[in-house]
Amino acid sequence: MAEKTPEAALRRGLSTDAWAVLIAVALALLVRYHVIGAIPW
Amino acid sequence: MASSVALPSQANTAALPKRLLSLIPGLLLLTAVGYAGKFIEQSITAYKAAHHIVGPNIEYVLWAILIGLVISNTVGVPRVFQAGVATYEFWLKAGIVLLGSRFLIGDLLRLGGISLGLIAIEIALALTVTHLIGRAFGLSPKLTSLLAVGSSICGVSAIIAAQGAIDAEEKDASVAITAILALGAISLFSFPLIGHTLHFSDHAFGLWAGLAVDNTAEATATGALYSDAAGKIAVLAKTARNATIGFIVLGYAIYWASRGQAQAIGNKAAFLWKKFPKFVLGFLLISTLATIGFFGNAHAAKGAPLSPQLVAIANLSRWAFLLTFAGVGLRTSLRELGKQGWRPFVVSALGEIFIALLTLGLVYGADRVFHL
Numbered sequence: 001m002a003e004k005t006p007e008a009a010l011r012r013g014l015s016t017d018a019w020a021v022l023i024a025v026a027l028a029l030l031v032r033y034h035v036i037g038a039i040p041w
Numbered sequence: 042m043a044s045s046v047a048l049p050s051q052a053n054t055a056a057l058p059k060r061l062l063s064l065i066p067g068l069l070l071l072t073a074v075g076y077a078g079k080f081i082e083q084s085i086t087a088y089k090a091a092h093h094i095v096g097p098n099i100e101y102v103l104w105a106i107l108i109g110l111v112i113s114n115t116v117g118v119p120r121v122f123q124a125g126v127a128t129y130e131f132w133l134k135a136g137i138v139l140l141g142s143r144f145l146i147g148d149l150l151r152l153g154g155i156s157l158g159l160i161a162i163e164i165a166l167a168l169t170v171t172h173l174i175g176r177a178f179g180l181s182p183k184l185t186s187l188l189a190v191g192s193s194i195c196g197v198s199a200i201i202a203a204q205g206a207i208d209a210e211e212k213d214a215s216v217a218i219t220a221i222l223a224l225g226a227i228s229l230f231s232f233p234l235i236g237h238t239l240h241f242s243d244h245a246f247g248l249w250a251g252l253a254v255d256n257t258a259e260a261t262a263t264g265a266l267y268s269d270a271a272g273k274i275a276v277l278a279k280t281a282r283n284a285t286i287g288f289i290v291l292g293y294a295i296y297w298a299s300r301g302q303a304q305a306i307g308n309k310a311a312f313l314w315k316k317f318p319k320f321v322l323g324f325l326l327i328s329t330l331a332t333i334g335f336f337g338n339a340h341a342a343k344g345a346p347l348s349p350q351l352v353a354i355a356n357l358s359r360w361a362f363l364l365t366f367a368g369v370g371l372r373t374s375l376r377e378l379g380k381q382g383w384r385p386f387v388v389s390a391l392g393e394i395f396i397a398l399l400t401l402g403l404v405y406g407a408d409r410v411f412h413l
Contacts, residue, residue: 020134021323024361028139028327031353032336038349039356 060124067125071132074112074367078105102265102366106229109370118371129368133258134320136361137276141327142336142354144277149328152274155411156248156281159403163252164289166399167193171392178388183209183302186293187217188385192392196221196256199286202316206294208303219377220389225259226373228393233266235401245408247271251278253400255393258369261362272362280321287316327354 014022030036082101089096112118118126168189175185187209191200197218204214232254236246247264250271254260257279264275291312297303306312331339337348347355 015319016131017134017319017323020131020320021138021326024135024138024323025326027135027357028142028330028336028354031350031357036353039353039360041356041359 064125064128067122068128068364069125070118070122070371071126071129071364071367074108074371075101075105075363077108078102078367079363100266101363102262105363105366106262106370109367110373110375111370113371113373114375126368126371129258129365129372132361132364132368133261134323136261136358136365137257137280138320138323138327139354139358139361140273140276141324142331142339142351142358143273144328144331145339146328146332149277149325152244152248152277153281155407156251156278157285159248159252159400159407160278160282160285162403163396163400164193164285167392167396168289170395171388174388174391178384180384180388181213183207183297184213184217184385185388186297187213188220188389188392190289190293191217191221192224192255192389192396194282194286194289196225196259198257198283198318199290202286202290203293206290206303206306206312206316207297216385217389220385221255222259222373223386224389224393225254225256228254228397229259229263229266229369232263232397236267236271241267242408243268243270244274245404247274248278248407249400249404250275251280251282252404253393253397254279257283258365262366262369265362265366280318280324283318284321286318287313290316 027036031039078101081104082099086098088094171189171192172185175182175188180188186207187200187203190203191197200214200217200221203209204211228250232250233246236249241249246267247270250260250263250267251274254263254275260275260279261272265272291306291309294303294306294312298305330336331351336350336354339347339351
């Protein structure tokens with residue numbers, strides 16, 4: 001049976017969905033706390 | 042959409058830097074193609090303004106897809122770029138999560154509720170009709186099931202989810218995916234033309250694209266080709282459609298297991314959770330944070346401008362979608378489409394035409410009732 005500890009999850013790797021949510025939320029927080037400024041388009 | 046093609050899934054931590062390095066060439070290609078699309082649109086707009094030329098504006102979305110299509114179908118995408126190009130799916134999902142900042146929970150409930158109602162009707166009729174057409178053309182029942190799931194819900198990710206659950210052959214899944222991708226590419230170009238001909242509002246067109254176009258990347262691009270606002274609504278409707286994957290796949294798995302041709306499902310709640318697209322939760326989280334004012338003023342309709350943070354997050358979402366659109370063109374190979382035989386393609390095409398007409402009628406009706 002597969003291990004279910006966070007370390008085991010890290011070794012197995014995250015799914016694309018999990019990566020997308022993690023990075024998108026991290027970017028939103030960086031913008032919210034002014035670490036990232038204006039993003040031009 | 043497959044669940045683990047982009048970032049370093051199933052990698053151990055020691056291999057992580059190497060895996061990340063292998064993504065760089067493809068990421069640079071996605072950026073170059075996407076930015077070229079944006080550059081062409083801006084250049085044409087500037088030229089038309091300078092020379093007082095009036096004409097339709099061709100969006101960067103179409104340019105990025107066309108450049109990608111030309112590359113993948115002439116010189117091809119060399120192996121060194123392929124890992125990075127496959128990250129287009131990651132950018133799509135990250136873009137959708139970030140786009141959550143532009144929806145208040147009230148809008149989500151209203152539009153998501155209307156979408157879910159229409160989706161229920163669409164799925165029931167689409168599954169029935171695809172099965173009837175598949176039987177008429179003599180396709181294997183499991184291939185027909187895959188095509189039905191792909192065309193009624195979410196294209197590639199639904200097909201991949203269903204393949205494992207109903208023990209379908211890899212070849213059938215590959216044929217179904219190819220047919221769905223080919224039709225998605227056709228929808229990209231035909232839907233905006235139909236929408237303009239019928240003078241659809243942005244909301245109505247976005248809802249139609251989200252309900253009728255199969256793959257999330259193509260549905261997003263089709264909406265964005267019509268207008269920015271239509272693109273937003275298309276993402277919302279498509280995301281609501283994606284959320285139903287688990288239920289439909291579970292239904293098929295139970296059906297095939299009852300016939301002794303697939304493994305029985307033990308814990309149904311765990312199965313539903315496993316098949317649920319988790320990025321939808323990220324989208325809802327960001328939308329909730331925007332609604333409670335975490336990112337500053339999100340109520341642009343009340344007169345005050347949007348907060349600079351929300352503008353920045355919305356632009357991050359647009360950049361993520363730009364990379365996605367480049368990837369859509371780069372991974373569409375017309376040669377591969379030609380190799381799969383005509384029958385699955387015809388069955389899917391007939392199913393798609395039915396779904397497009399059905400959803401067109403549904404959206405038209407919803408527009409009259411709910412004033413979208």
